[in-house]
Amino acid sequence: GNSVTQMEGPVTLSEEAFLTINCTYTATGYPSLFWYVQYPGEGLQLLLKATKADDKGSNKGFEATYRKETTSFHLEKGSVQVSDSAVYFCALSGRGGNKLVFGAGTILRVKS
């Protein structure tokens, strides 16, 4: 079945540091890939997405590239802020399907 594996956290960074959160997936066919962010006590917000190989999703300084050859969708940001502290979830949905499969989530803590 489909699955998503994320790097374990928590990830603790200083403000303005470079961020990478690794995400790899297993899926049949060509899934769509997503990053969601969850701030404390809130639901999830879509951060970015990519629907086909080599697509780059980007939003709010975050970006991730759909790499079919390595089945990866790593999240990056060049300079993190304290306000980026949250839990980040990588997810996929199968082609033609609407169910999301989530990774375990990675806690990001940014210190000033």
Place this chain on the structure above:
Amino acid sequence: GAVVSQHPSWVICKSGTSVKIECRSLDFQATTMFWYRQFPKQSLMLMATSNEGSKATYEQGVEKDKFLINHASLTLSTLTVTSAHPEDSSFYICSAILRGTGDQPQHFGDGTRLSIL
């Protein structure tokens, strides 16, 4: 702004009572709504998929008699936790897919924290 509203955001109740959680799509029609459960510091577990006017489809291992889902209109789905017990305490999150946007993305509510004493 928010496109999915969930109510209540937090509820505490005694063991044995039933609790209803509402999930509303704001200013749009939702073809499909989903209910998730999230344990502390863990990922989201899909409980069921709800389509307007039809019975919900439950994931394996989820008791449909325990977690009643009603999707009476294109803007409202409810989850009722019947005869709740402390092990049902969790963070419950709904999401919705907007009519006309295909299969994704899902828009999430802010969640409901349920505490059973």
